[in-house]
Every structure is written in structure tokens, then in C-alpha cells.
Amino acid sequence: MRIAVGGGPGDGGVLRPVADDGSPLGPAEPVADLAGAVAAREHASAGDVVRWVWAATGRLYPRLLRAGVRVGRCHDLELTEAVLLGHAGRFGEPRSLRAALARLEGRPVPDDKAAREGPPTLFDDGPADDIDAVVAVHADQLRRVSDTGLRLLVAAESAGGLVAAEMGHDGLPWRGEVHDALLTELMGPRPATGLRPRRLQELADAIGEALGRRVNPDSPAQVVKAFGTVGVTISSTRSRVLHEVEHPAAALLLEYKELARLYVAHGWSWMDSWVRDGRFRPEYVVGGVVSGRWATSGGGALQIPKVLRRAVVADPGWRLVVADAAQLEPRVLAALAGDRALALAAGESDLYDALAGVFGGDRDKAKIAMLSAMYGGSSGDAPQLLAIMRRRFPHAYEYVESAARAGEAGKLVRSRLGRTCPSPSQAWRDLAVQDAGRSAVRSRGRFTRNFVVQASAADWALVLLAALRRRLTAMASGLAPEDAPRLVFFQHDEVVVHAPEEFADTVATAIGEAAEEARHLVFGDTPVRFPMETAAVTCYADAK
């Protein structure tokens, strides 16, 4: 059973039941309390789970969550539109409900910004989603999904939308006082506005002394020039470069940069902005990366420095169940390519250990070989290692080579579930036919080579997330909402569940089952295993 949801004034909305082919099953019904109406229908249909059809989970669902209402399934029109457009080679075209309807009706298509601003409404901060548009676009999308075979990807993407909104709502347990103590230990107490923390100022002064003139360590141009005046020529101020420099200022600058990075990106002002009531609430953007990986629109949840994991602490009596997929991408490649030799290694718990024998007993070389194959690397030992890979794992090698050739030819490549890379720009096409465009051509080859692996890994992770969410929801039934295990973090190949300690084992089991379900749904009958390294801990930093 599906129910389409339109917007209404204030807390209201409009509901209309639709069939599984998208055709309306009854009249549209305005409701004054949308959250209440959704909750009532969600729970009324015990045997027949509702799939809620709405324009954008990210805009609508937070409102329901704030009212204490969670739903099991949805169809997100915007996320689906983006996936369908991408599959049709129309990546980046407007995806809003209004745009989708305009395209369907052959009218001029508004860009997403215009559609979102729309004509003002009296009671809302944005245009209300028209229920007739929701129903019409949904029916059209169901046809396109069926034609393209994107059913699983679209379902998983919508489930991801629910997870993202829920994680943004629930938040990651974050201990501000631990974070503060860590910063203070590393760089001194929080400075007054406009000043550097003590340790950073000391380092800046020491760098100035060592170079014989005051420099702003944050200005690469000044730093390069200052090194020049003491007879040291550096090509940039990258840490790789500075590591090779003998001059005493180099070590000071490296220490400065490391601390400054933490201070500006994840220091006290970050905490002020993003941590409230003991929770870090990031804004995830589902499908925000072309490969289907998530992005964030604030808070940098996907780039939290490892040292700060110390501040992520479970509530008293609770645990963080932390699980990451070990060496996900090479396993994905093995499964994609159906490479039996690589799949054999991927049956082991440490894939690189298993491969070491092939590369002279050196685990690091095995890793470089795999990463070079997936990223298009060609520096250092890569060529020799790739030659070994080509001989020993010919199907895996050919899979990524083929993707690279397709990209260089300007073609599209797709993930396992059908997520499709963007088309090359016209500027690229113009350049590609010239000798001078060789580097751009190679660059696109590296992109599509990586895309097939990274995007298929994202497919798997998204399906895992959906499968895990379903299990956690089942676990939560009968519990008070505040006692239920919750997904609180997701980062490409890693999940964190915050759970009462008596649920920790059950959650760990559920994660393993979800990984297995994802393996089967995404890759079918593959011998490749996707082991999860799982730990139930009090502090995130203790998980590894």
C-alpha cells in the first residue's frame, strides 16, 4: 500500500492512497495534523506496510521526527528523479517535484533553486508540494524504474533518505567536555576571539625566528618566499614536501599545520555550531557524491579527525556498536568482475594478507597493486605490481581497464545497481579529439575506472544500511523510543549503532546479517565475502 503525501499549511498536509502502479485509489484527503495522520496510518496497517510517497524526505521527514513519528518505507521523488535522470545520461538536470512535473508535461523546466523558492505560501517557508504533482510524478517514475531495472537502487536510495534524516535527528553522542579537554591538552585553553591558541602562537613565533622574519604560517605564498630567503627552495608547503626539508622551521611548520587544522576545522567554534545537548547532529546529503556516496552539507561528519573519536562516548548503560567492512572496495571489484582467483583471496578476513604471497610476500605491495588498479595509479612500483595483477587476476584487471577505456571514449559507466556516472562536458569532448586533450582523456579514464568500484561499494553500503535499519526497527517495536537502538553514524563503509548494552550482541548480529543480505541482493551468487569488523565499545576511539 502506498500513500502519497502533499504539503499543506502549517502542520497540515494532504494524503492520497495510490496503488502499486501509481494510480489513485481514492480522493485526496486534507489533514490538519500531518504527523498524527501519518502515525495513525503507519500503525493501522500491520500486515501491509505503507510506502509513503513524497517529494523530499530531507524536507518532510524531520518535521515528523520532531513530532515523534517514524515510518518504515518511503519513495522519495527527488532522490529517485536524480537516479533516473543520471541513468538516462542526463546527470545534473533539475530533480525537484516541480521540475519533474514540468518535464512530464512538456513545459519549461525550472531549475532546482527556483523550484524550491517557488511562489511564496502563507504558512510555510517553502512552496507546498502539490498532491496531484506527487501522484503524477510518482506514477511516471514507477514506469521508468520498471523500464530501467533500477528498482533496488531506488528503494535503497529512499531508505537512505530515511536513515539520513533519522541520524540527523538522533545525533551522534558527543561529549563536549572531552573534546574541550583534548583541544586544551594539545594547544592550550580556548583563546579569546581573534587570538591563536597558546601553542599555535608559540609555534608561529618560533617559525618566524627560525626563518629570520615574521611570516603567517597560514599563507603558503609567504612561507615559500621565507624559506627562499634562508636558501631553501620548496615547491609548495604540502606536508609531504616539508617532511623532506632539513631546515628547523620545517618541523615547526608541520606541527603548526597539524594543530591549526584541528583548531580551525574541528575546534571550539565547530563545537559551538554542531554539538548541542550532548549530540553532534550533522546534515547528511544522500547521494551527494556522484558515486552515490553520501556527502554532508555542514559539520563535516565524514571528515572527523580520528583523534576526536575520543569525544564520542555512549550514554551510561549504552554501547556504541561500531562496524566497518574490511577492504570493501577490492572485494567489490572481485565480485563485480567474477574473478575467481581474487574472490578466493576475498574469502579471507584480511584480503591483503591473503594476496601478499602473490606480491613477493609483501602485504603493502598487494595493497598498492589493488589501489593502483582501482584508482589508475602509475607511480612508483605500480607498473610492475599491475603487471603481476594482470597476470594473476586477469578478470579483475580487465574489468577496471574496460571501465577506463569506456570513460576515455566518452561513454557512461554504471555501478552494479545501475547508478550512472555523469556524461563528459562539451568542453571535454572538444578537448578529447586533440593531442592536447590527452591528459583530460586519461583523467576521465581514471574517474570511470574508479567509479565502477566506488559506486558499487556505495550500492552495497546503502543496501546494508537499509537492511540494518529494518532490523533495528523490528528490535525497537515494544520499546519506548528513547530505549531503542539507533543508527547514529554512517561513513562510506562503516556504521555505528548506539544501543542499550543488553542489545549490543543482538545489534552486532544484525549488522552481520545485514551485510550478508546486502551481499546477496547486490551481487547475487558470489563467493566473495564482505566481513564486518564489529566492536561494542563505550568510546568510539576504542573500536580499533
Add this chain to the structure above:
DNA sequence: TACACAAGCGCC
């Protein structure tokens, strides 16, 4: 003053 871009580095 506002903005776009580059540099640099955090995460996968």
C-alpha cells in the same frame, strides 16, 4: 565588499 578559486589536509 563580495565572490570564486587555489592550497592544503581531514575522511573514505
Add this chain to the structure above:
DNA sequence: AAAGGGCGCTTGTGTA
């Protein structure tokens, strides 16, 4: 000769 994919975030810098 060198040649690694994807992001977000902040500061510095150049340009309008």
C-alpha cells in the same frame, strides 16, 4: 619527468 579516485572545510589571494 611524472603521471591515484571521491568528497568538505577553512584560510589566503586575486579579481570584479
